[in-house]
Amino acid sequence: MSVLVYTELADGQFKKSSLEAIFYGSKVATQVGGSMTVLVIGSAADEELAKAGNFGATKVLHANAQNLTAENIMAYSKVLSETAKSLAATIVVSAKSSLADAVMARAAGALKAGLVGNVVELPETSNGFKVKRSIFTGKAFAETSITSDVKFIAIKKNVLPLEETSNSAAVEKLSVDTGSLTESSKVLETIKATGTVSLPEADLVVSGGRGMKGPENWQALLDLAEALGAATACSKPVSDLDWRPHHEHVGQTGVKVAPNLYIACGISGAIQHLAGVNSSKVIVVINKDPEAPFFKAADYGIVGDVFDVLPKLTAAVKAL
Amino acid sequence: MKILVCISSVPDTTSKISFEENDTKFSKAGIQYIIGPYDDYALARGVELRESLGGTLTVLNVGLADAEPQIRKALAIGADDAVRIDAEPTDSFFVASEIANYVKDKGFDLILMGRETTDYNSGVVHGIVGELLGIPSFSPVMELKLEGNTATLAREIEGGKEKLEASLPLVLGCQEPIAEWKIPNMRGIMSARTKPLAVIAPSSEALTSIEKYELPAPKGACKMISAEDAGSLIKLLQTEAKVL
Known part of the structure; x- marks a missing residue:
């Protein structure tokens, strides 16, 4: 079983929630006796990306192409599903975010994968594949089993306390066939508060x-x-x-x-x-x-x- | 304009959640069901667009017969006809493929739904529908304008919003303030009774299943600190709660 972690950047650095997803993914890989690969899309320096190693990654695939700079959901999901396919990944992990929800959804659709969001614990893999997720907007939990061959899980923030090491990960460029990524939308304007702490990411x-x-x-x-x-x-x-x-x-x-x-x-x-x-x-x-x-x-x-x-x-x- | 609005039927936000049959089943007793709050925004915008541009508005629900009062309410608010796919909607991929199977070949220009349902909260059905149909999807959408075949929309992003332009057909996950919730009037309620509601058997398989439910551990007592001594809270947060 191979684990693929979809991560996101903010200002050229891994988002904290993405580091949590990497750490979670590494724990899952150890649990199922498989390897883990981190996928990151967008612009960032190799030294920054190597930091995924601090949280258990050994390999980072970095996709960065001209039409991957805007948060293009269709293109991002295509890169994710193609990467999952080429690695024969059976477990795809991400942290929940408004972009990740959209990207994971489309990639799961492409791979006919069962997807469970708001996961709050490591999976139970001794008998089938079960995850505990938060439902009813935090008012209850449901132990949910995923029966498809490829499994997608989106984790909630603060699921596991992060443990940091000084290991670093090897960063490989992922070549993306940008010709096949048609521009389905045009961004007219981005209005974003600057210099403030991001609310969904905040501790x-x-x-x-x-x-x-x-x-x-x-x-x-x-x-x-x-x-x-x-x-x-x-x-x-x-x-x-x-x-x-x-x-x-x-x-x-x-x-x-x-x-x-x-x-x-x-x-x-x-x-x-x-x-x-x-x-x-x-x-x-x-x-x-x-x-x-x-x-x-x-x-x-x-x-x-x-x-x-x-x-x-x-x-x-x-x-x- | 041919619009489809997908609605969920969910427990009212103030419902007390409980489970039965050894915590394997959600307890429906005494629960007031409503149209999913986000779906209600999608419906409201759909009705506005249908009123200003003409065409048809179909409302779709994947759910059991007990969702029909919510479907009738959507008809009373302004949908022309309704479809219910007769199955329990517990798996995102299943619900999405039921929607996609229904939509296929019907030529909808716009497929609207809430950004997420307030029962299972995954927020992914719109994306899976878009992928299965091979058309773009966006969420969470807080503004939507149409001009001919072009949609101008605003999507909430972390710390702000992004305005973008895309061509129909589209699948959109909606949230406030895309439109104000609509309350059905008497004429709408009367006419909703005779509007067509087709019931279709499901055609796909769920990829996940819920084995057991659990309620969170009860919260401990709240520690009160006097307003005069408010500053001492910070020390407690550092040394006792260990969050600073």
């Missing part, structure tokens, strides 16, 4: 709700996020009111996050919001209403005025 998240009272009051929250090196998020009403951009909205219909620490400021904790954050390791809730339902889902709580509490937290972080 620490500071989030604000209607209790912040208005967009002009966000500075206190941004200060704490900056001191922590955390990403910022918000509740649905806040993004609906345009106080914050939609890509910061976490919840049932927004981004689902699974950071180590989620600090909720002035968010009451409606069930729709909890659905987006219930995979967080530690939840801190700051709310002036002691009856706010969010306290029931929290590990630490502070009943108080966010504008009074936030500067104290920021000062304490700076004093660390």
Whole structure:
């Protein structure tokens, strides 16, 4: 059994979630007694790509061609399915992301592979192939067996604690027949926040709700996020009111996050919001209403005025 | 314009999830089912496009007979006809190949669905459908405009959005704010009763199956810290919770 890990780059570096996928893939390969190959698409230096070795990879295939620079879903999935075919990979692993979901879906379609997302543990391979995945937006788990020859699994963030070594991986160029990758779409404009921590990737998240009272009051929250090196998020009403951009909205219909620490400021904790954050390791809730339902889902709580509490937290972080 | 909107029938977001038969089956007792929240956005945009451009809007569900109230609701909101593929939708590849088998040769210009269902959350059915049909797929799509054969859409990416242009036919996984959810009016509800709803037998095999369900371990008590002493929280996060 051979394992192929699909990875993604951000600014020429492996995304943390991709390093987690590499580490997970290496554990799976050891478990099934097979080899593991890492596939990476896009522009990055060989020294960076060799770092996949720190997390258990021995070989990285690097595909980088002119029409592979934009996030071209159709082209990426073709590269993934062709690579899986040529390596006779039987297990394809990725971290969940909005791009990876799309790429893995199409590649699984091409290979007639069973695909399971939101996987939270290493597979059970002693009798068949079973994975445990999160369902009902974090409210339950399902042990799911995959019966197709080729198996696709997309893992959730923070599934295994990363162990780093100083090994490095051999990087090979993967030549891609770009002629066969037709341009099916044209990117007109990319609007992207720069210089901020990516929310789905973040280990620490500071989030604000209607209790912040208005967009002009966000500075206190941004200060704490900056001191922590955390990403910022918000509740649905806040993004609906345009106080914050939609890509910061976490919840049932927004981004689902699974950071180590989620600090909720002035968010009451409606069930729709909890659905987006219930995979967080530690939840801190700051709310002036002691009856706010969010306290029931929290590990630490502070009943108080966010504008009074936030500067104290920021000062304490700076004093660390 | 020939539009297909695929909807799921899922437990209402506030449902208490439980299992039966030794945790091998989802317990449907007392559960209120709704159109998948993301599918509802896809449906709303589909109805708007159907109203402004003419043509037909078909709604498709892969599900058992208990999904029919949700299908009728979609008809009441503005779909012209409906198809139900009579099977339990537990495997993404299975659901996608049922959709693709139905769509094949029918000449749909646009296939819309939610970015993911809120029960199994994999978010991959649209991509598999696109691949099986050999047409482009995009997700999560938060804006969609059509002009002739060209779609202009905005896709959410990490930290922002990407605007792009693509030619029909397309498969799109939708999310807010592509359109506002629509509530059926009385006339829609009346007319939905007589709109055609075809039931088709499934034709493909599932590649995954759920063996056992499990609920997460109950959360421990919340440790309260006084607002005056808020700064001490940071020490606890570092030394006790070990997340800093």
